[in-house]
Amino acid sequence: MRERYMELRDxxxxxxxxxxxxxxxVLVSMVPLAGIGGANFFLFYHLNRSVVLEQHANxxxxxxESVESFLNGLVSEVVSLAHQYSxxxxxxxxxxxxxxxxxxxxxxxxDLGVIxxxxxxxxxxxxxxxxxxxxxxxxxxxxxxxxxxxxxxMFLGYRGVPHFIVAVKRLDGEDFWILxxxxxxxxxxxxxxxxxxxxTGETFIVNQKGLYQVPPRSQGSPLxxxxxxxxxxxxxxxxxxxxxxxxSYLCSSVWIPRPKWLLVFRQETQDVYAPLWKASFVGLMLxxxxxxxxxxxxxxxxxxxxxxxxxxxxxKEALTQRxxxxxxxxxxxEMSAGLAHEINNPxxxxxxxxxxxxxxxxxxxxxxxxxxxxxxxxxxxGQQVARCKLITQGLLKFSRRVEAxxxxxxxxxxxxxxxxxxxxxARVENVSLEAELGQLPRIRxxxxxxxxxxxxxxxxxxxxxAGRSQARVFIRAWSNGGKVMVAVxxxxxxxxxxxxxxxFTPFFTTKPVGKGTGLGLAICHGLVQNMGGEIQxxxxxxxxxxxxxxxxxxxxxxxxxxxxxxxxxN
Numbered sequence: 001m002r003e004r005y006m007e008l009r010d011x012x013x014x015x016x017x018x019x020x021x022x023x024x025x026v027l028v029s030m031v032p033l034a035g036i037g038g039a040n041f042f043l044f045y046h047l048n049r050s051v052v053l054e055q056h057a058n059x060x061x062x063x064x065e066s067v068e069s070f071l072n073g074l075v076s077e078v079v080s081l082a083h084q085y086s087x088x089x090x091x092x093x094x095x096x097x098x099x100x101x102x103x104x105x106x107x108x109x110x111d112l113g114v115i116x117x118x119x120x121x122x123x124x125x126x127x128x129x130x131x132x133x134x135x136x137x138x139x140x141x142x143x144x145x146x147x148x149x150x151x152x153x154m155f156l157g158y159r160g161v162p163h164f165i166v167a168v169k170r171l172d173g174e175d176f177w178i179l180x181x182x183x184x185x186x187x188x189x190x191x192x193x194x195x196x197x198x199x200t201g202e203t204f205i206v207n208q209k210g211l212y213q214v215p216p217r218s219q220g221s222p223l224x225x226x227x228x229x230x231x232x233x234x235x236x237x238x239x240x241x242x243x244x245x246x247x248s249y250l251c252s253s254v255w256i257p258r259p260k261w262l263l264v265f266r267q268e269t270q271d272v273y274a275p276l277w278k279a280s281f282v283g284l285m286l287x288x289x290x291x292x293x294x295x296x297x298x299x300x301x302x303x304x305x306x307x308x309x310x311x312x313x314x315x316k317e318a319l320t321q322r323x324x325x326x327x328x329x330x331x332x333x334e335m336s337a338g339l340a341h342e343i344n345n346p347x348x349x350x351x352x353x354x355x356x357x358x359x360x361x362x363x364x365x366x367x368x369x370x371x372x373x374x375x376x377x378x379x380x381x382g383q384q385v386a387r388c389k390l391i392t393q394g395l396l397k398f399s400r401r402v403e404a405x406x407x408x409x410x411x412x413x414x415x416x417x418x419x420x421x422x423x424x425x426a427r428v429e430n431v432s433l434e435a436e437l438g439q440l441p442r443i444r445x446x447x448x449x450x451x452x453x454x455x456x457x458x459x460x461x462x463x464x465x466a467g468r469s470q471a472r473v474f475i476r477a478w479s480n481g482g483k484v485m486v487a488v489x490x491x492x493x494x495x496x497x498x499x500x501x502x503x504f505t506p507f508f509t510t511k512p513v514g515k516g517t518g519l520g521l522a523i524c525h526g527l528v529q530n531m532g533g534e535i536q537x538x539x540x541x542x543x544x545x546x547x548x549x550x551x552x553x554x555x556x557x558x559x560x561x562x563x564x565x566x567x568x569x570n
Contacts, residue, residue: 018306025298030291037287041280048276052250056272057237059197060252060265067205067263068256070191074108074183075151075166075258082168082179090114090123090179099125110163110182115141117176126182128159144169144178151259153207154185154222162222164213164259185222189214200268205261206231213261231262241269320526324452327523342391342424346384353377353384390420406444406531408554411484412437414450415477422458429462431471438478441553449527456520457488457547464492464545482553483533489546495539503537 085094095112102109111126119136135141138157144150144167154162167180192203192214205213206226215221229242239252248269256263270277357377360370415437426433458473465471468491477486495503495510502508506522528535532552539545 014306014310017309018302021302021305022295022298025302026291026295029294029298033287033290033294037283041283044279044283045276048273048279052272052276053239055197056239056250056252056265056267059201060237060254060263063192063203063265064254064256064263066191070188071151071256071258074181075149078166078179078181079149079168081181082170087114087116087122087170087172087177095123095125106187107184108187110184112182113180115178115180122177130158133158140165140167141178145176153259153261154211154213156223185214193217197265198267198271198274200271201265202267203263203265205256205263207262208260216266228262228264242266320523323519323523324449324527327452327456327519330520339391339421339424341428343388346387350381350384353381391424406446408442408444409447409450410440411443411445411450411486411551412440412477414447415454415475415486418451418454418458419475422455422462425459425462426473429466429471431462431465431473433458433462433473433475435475436477437475440477440484441479443484443551443553445531445551446527449531453524453527453549454486454488456524457549460520460547461488461490461492461545464494465490466492468492479553484551484553485548486551487546487548489544491544494541494543494545495537496541500537500539504535
């Protein structure tokens with residue numbers, strides 16, 4: 001039973017110690033790792049985001065240069081053609097030759113037309129039936145007459161399909177004519193779609209009214225309303241995050257000066273930050289791997305440390321048991337003189353009585369009055385033998401080596417048994433040993449250890465009062481608030497104030513050399529602590545000392561009213 005109890009107690013303690021060590025070591029290793037990882041992620045996130053934004057801006061900047069280069073080249077070519085040929089040359093076949101050359105170069109220009117100052121088509125080459133059309137009332141005609149050069153937005157015109165034109169005004173004396181070229185929108189859209197970034201990156205163009213000039217490849221058609229929310233003019237490249245139909249995009253935009261178009265590049269944010277999330281996932285895996293490694297290492301180290309502590313505890317327990325045995329042997333030695341004296345007295349009485357019986361029995365026949373006296377002497381011999389038996393039983397009970405085993409016991413009964421053998425030494429030392437033991441609740445403790453504790457305290461009190469006049473040792477026991485209090489008081493020499501903090505230190509003693517080992521109080525202190533109690537000490541030099549042992553009573557046991565008057569006893 002005891003072994004099972006010790007096994008359960010130690011098992012719980014070592015399991016708690018193991019879990020506590022593992023938890024602390026994991027926290028010590030993981031908290032700094034998490035802090036460093038969090039700081040690195042924060043810095044990495046912002047650095048990566050700034051790189052992504054700069055990449056977006058650079059991509060759009062290069063794209064803008066490409067679109068501007070295309071439009072400027074187109075304008076330069078139309079201007080050059082308008083100044084390279086006269087109206088008469090265009091009418092006599094030059095326009096058709098230029099169109100054939102254009103078709104041979106990939107069909108950049110969808111058609112070509114020459115319009116006089118009245119707005120009539122004087123020459124047209126292209127797939128639509130526009131030769132008889134008049135453009136005097138169109139917007140682009142007025143703009144080119146006014147500005148001399150005009151690049152239009154997308155519009156439907158007479159052909160009914162979205163297109164945009166480049167028109168150049170050429171003076172001819174007092175009159176003028178206009179060379180108009182229609183740009184192949186498919187060709188232009190391919191230029192925009194040629195460069196991509198990521199799997200969702202796409203480029204599109206809107207005019208100042210928010211209408212698609214070139215729609216994104218994923219949605220919309222030319223001249224559809226884009227819904228792009230920010231059309232106000234701005235300088236340089238603007239990068240922003242927008243949400244369209246529950247989808248988040250990173251959008252970069254820049255204005256093209258001629259025509260006034262907004263070039264936009266957008267990419268889904270999850271595509272933009274995919275490298276960041278991938279790197280973050282790798283970092284998280286490294287963090288978890290580090291945590292797993294730290295946990296495994298912590299478990300291994302904690303298990304090794306607990307084993308070492310367990311081994312040290314076993315060695316400490318063995319040493320403590322040896323010290324307890326040594327201390328008990330010393331206590332028996334200190335009491336031996338008193339015990340010998342206590343036993344010697346009844347033996348002397350027995351010897352006297354047996355001589356007296358022999359003398360009375362020598363008469364023959366034995367007188368009747370002597371017979372009665374012989375019987376009374378035999379009865380006295382029996383009493384003395386019983387007394388010796390009680391003393392020797394107490395001594396044997398005290399000195400017997402019993403393994404520690406907590407049990408529920410009556411402390412009052414244990415103190416009374418201990419007083420039987422300690423009174424012998426008190427009588428020899430001429431010390432008045434008094435006791436006042438109240439009714440006490442039961443406690444759970446090891447009886448051998450309790451004997452050890454109170455025997456040491458009483459022996460120390462007898463040592464302190466030895467040789468003093470009116471020497472007195474007083475033992476009191478009472479209950480107080482769920483605790484059992486036992487005080488051992490003496491009116492001996494007391495303890496110097498500077499020695500009080502050290503009296504429970506092993507091998508510290510104030511007794512003369514050869515009188516004490518310095519282990520008694522240290523062992524008592526350890527035993528009481530193991531029982532969940534404490535030892536309190538009060539002492540004044542040349543007045544006396546009081547050691548009070550406080551032990552927990554069994555919960556639900558007998559609770560006595562506090563006997564405060566006992567505390568005030570001196």
